[in-house]
Amino acid sequence: MTTTLARPAATDLEIxxxxxxxxxxxxxxxxxxxxxxxxxxxLWMILTSFHTEQDAAANPPKLAAPLSLExxxxxxxxxxxxxxxxxxxxxxxxxxxxxxxxxxxxxxLSIKPVKKWSDVMFFFxxxxxxxxxxxxxxxxxxxxxxxxxxxxxxxxxxxTSMNLPIAVWMLRSFLSEVPTEMLEAAQVDGAGLVRTLRxxxxxxxxPGIAAAAxxxxxxxxxxxxxxxxxTGTRAETAPVFLTGFVTSQGLFLAxxxxxxxxxxxxxxxxxxxxxxxxxxxLSMGAVR
Amino acid sequence: xxxSLDEPAAxxxxxxxxxxxxxxxxxxxxxxxxxxxxxxxIAGLLLYPIVRVxxxxxxxxxxxxxISGKPEFIGLDNxxxxxxxxxxxxxxxxxxxVFAAVAVAGTxxxxxxxxxxxxxxxxRLRALVIGSALVAWALPAVTxxxxxxxxxxxDSGIVRRTLIALGMLDPEGFNWFTDRLSFYAIAVLNVIHxxxxxxxxxxxxxxxxxxxxxxxxxxxxxxxxxRRFWSIxxxxxxxxxxxxxxxxxxxxxxxxxQIYLMPGGDGSNPDVFNLGVWSYVSSxxxxxYGLGSAIAVLLxxxxxxxxxxxxxxxxxxxxxx
Numbered sequence: 001m002t003t004t005l006a007r008p009a010a011t012d013l014e015i016x017x018x019x020x021x022x023x024x025x026x027x028x029x030x031x032x033x034x035x036x037x038x039x040x041x042x043l044w045m046i047l048t049s050f051h052t053e054q055d056a057a058a059n060p061p062k063l064a065a066p067l068s069l070e071x072x073x074x075x076x077x078x079x080x081x082x083x084x085x086x087x088x089x090x091x092x093x094x095x096x097x098x099x100x101x102x103x104x105x106x107x108x109l110s111i112k113p114v115k116k117w118s119d120v121m122f123f124f125x126x127x128x129x130x131x132x133x134x135x136x137x138x139x140x141x142x143x144x145x146x147x148x149x150x151x152x153x154x155x156x157x158x159x160t161s162m163n164l165p166i167a168v169w170m171l172r173s174f175l176s177e178v179p180t181e182m183l184e185a186a187q188v189d190g191a192g193l194v195r196t197l198r199x200x201x202x203x204x205x206x207p208g209i210a211a212a213a214x215x216x217x218x219x220x221x222x223x224x225x226x227x228x229x230x231t232g233t234r235a236e237t238a239p240v241f242l243t244g245f246v247t248s249q250g251l252f253l254a255x256x257x258x259x260x261x262x263x264x265x266x267x268x269x270x271x272x273x274x275x276x277x278x279x280x281x282l283s284m285g286a287v288r
Numbered sequence: 289x290x291x292s293l294d295e296p297a298a299x300x301x302x303x304x305x306x307x308x309x310x311x312x313x314x315x316x317x318x319x320x321x322x323x324x325x326x327x328x329x330i331a332g333l334l335l336y337p338i339v340r341v342x343x344x345x346x347x348x349x350x351x352x353x354x355i356s357g358k359p360e361f362i363g364l365d366n367x368x369x370x371x372x373x374x375x376x377x378x379x380x381x382x383x384x385x386v387f388a389a390v391a392v393a394g395t396x397x398x399x400x401x402x403x404x405x406x407x408x409x410x411x412r413l414r415a416l417v418i419g420s421a422l423v424a425w426a427l428p429a430v431t432x433x434x435x436x437x438x439x440x441x442x443d444s445g446i447v448r449r450t451l452i453a454l455g456m457l458d459p460e461g462f463n464w465f466t467d468r469l470s471f472y473a474i475a476v477l478n479v480i481h482x483x484x485x486x487x488x489x490x491x492x493x494x495x496x497x498x499x500x501x502x503x504x505x506x507x508x509x510x511x512x513x514x515r516r517f518w519s520i521x522x523x524x525x526x527x528x529x530x531x532x533x534x535x536x537x538x539x540x541x542x543x544x545x546q547i548y549l550m551p552g553g554d555g556s557n558p559d560v561f562n563l564g565v566w567s568y569v570s571s572x573x574x575x576x577y578g579l580g581s582a583i584a585v586l587l588x589x590x591x592x593x594x595x596x597x598x599x600x601x602x603x604x605x606x607x608x609x
């Protein structure tokens with residue numbers, strides 16, 4: 001971006017910025033359409049969940065029908081708290097375990113990389129080929145043998161190992177942003193490992209840790225296949241509970257929309273609230 | 289881990305050669321210690337299933353064998369069962385491959401368009417679109433699939449009601465979920481809708497690495513937006529597009545919940561199975577664990593081959609640079 005070289009470009013840039021208000025209407029329109037298309041299923045769920053069953057099934061759909069909490073009431077009466085708590089436990093604990101394992105590994109792969117670090121990265125990535133369906137039976141048979149079926153800890157272990165590769169991959173991207181000169185300077189000054197980590201590494205990596213944690217949380221919360229096969233009544237997670245609820249109540253749209261919304265709410269909130277971190281994390285994990 | 293803390297802070301410069309050799313060797317081993325945890329967890333929890341599922345695929349393994357614990361080795365019989373006949377070749381494989389091809393193309397094209405749009409937006413609108421994209425991405429596949437199923441419900445779905453009201457559909461209606469083509473059309477809609485927000489964000493992040501000057505220079509030379517996209521953005525962004533395509537391909541080949549949760553996908557309509565669902569139904573619904581494992585191994589192999597081709601292409605590119 002040297003000013004002397006890019007002078008014509010700079011003026012052109014100014015022109016483009018000046019023009020923006022006119023073409024802006026079109027862009028604004030397109031942006032709103034895309035945004036609404038993205039969240040359309042969620043909007044539809046919100047709307048339907050607050051209607052009475054009669055209004056939800058009305059033809060044509062009544063957008064302005066009076067609001068009702070009927071759907072939510074009957075969903076919360078059906079005992080969703082244990083599954084929701086199970087999902088929360090599995091997601092939070094597995095996320096913490098992932099971070100605990102992934103951070104040292106990412107450190108070893110970036111700041112002081114081991115010689116074959118790219119091979120190690122490939123090993124981590126290669127685990128993504130394995131379809132969950134292929135792991136399902138072995139895990140099921142193993143869990144049956146060691147009596148871990150319908151146990152939330154089995155899911156915690158599985159989610160940890162499923163999310164570990166992507167977390168290592170992402171955290172490595174963030175850690176390699178830490179300027180090596182600063183690390184060397186700290187070493188020269190005699191700062192210990194703990195101090196170096198706290199004062200130089202942590203500020204750069206904190207957003208990365210937040211992003212990795214969020215992504216692991218979202219993946220664990222949404223997982224269906226393992227949870228469905230490996231849990232019963234005790235360790236059932238929210239998505240499994242939801243599939244059961246929808247199968248039995250499928251005709252009652254307001255009720256099932258309320259249920260779907262409640263089950264999705266934690267991840268939707270996480271996604272919306274932390275968008276900057278997620279964008280950074282997602283692109284770091286995938287691009288580099 | 290805090291060994292270096294005990295070192296006196298005094299000497300400003302330490303001659304590396306003066307360090308005892310023992311310290312150096314432990315230095316070289318320490319990173320591997322940090323890596324040991326994840327490597328062990330992943331080796332245990334991901335390599336074990338690969339080995340086990342491969343062994344299972346060579347065995348007759350049903351309910352009887354689960355109880356007795358003594359499976360019989362039957363060689364390639366499970367593979368023979370899966371590969372022979374028309375079912376794999378005319379139904380399951382096209383369902384898997386054509387679906388993935390269409391979904392990947394749709395996801396990447398739409399994602400690119402949204403990414404290009406994002407580039408031209410002001411900060412506030414950009415935040416709006418990205419926020420909505422993340423909501424769509426975080427929405428559980430279970431919930432997303434249900435919404436699409438309800439929208440296309442053959443009795444009371446919005447689409448049916450609208451089409452009848454417009455006179456484009458007979459009042460008897462049409463069950464989109466029993467016909468393979470319309471079933472997969474809905475599945476494609478669902479998967480693209482769920483997948484392209486992430487792709488858009490990734491490509492948008494990649495676009496910011498393309499130097500603005502190149503575009504400006506090309507513009508001065510009279511190149512239009514289309515030309516500039518193909519001769520500047522695409523070549524420079526090739527690695528990003530490659531990663532995005534690989535990831536989408538892996539996901540769309542492995543798609544499970546989005547098919548399984550649609551009417552008929554849970555086992556009642558074999559016309560709509562893909563490899564993943566077929567494997568699941570064979571093992572979990574029908575207790576043919578050996579056959580299910582063989583199908584799962586086939587799916588893994590297909591994925592492996594595709595990814596190898598992609599990675600080859602990608603890394604040849606990198607070495608040239």
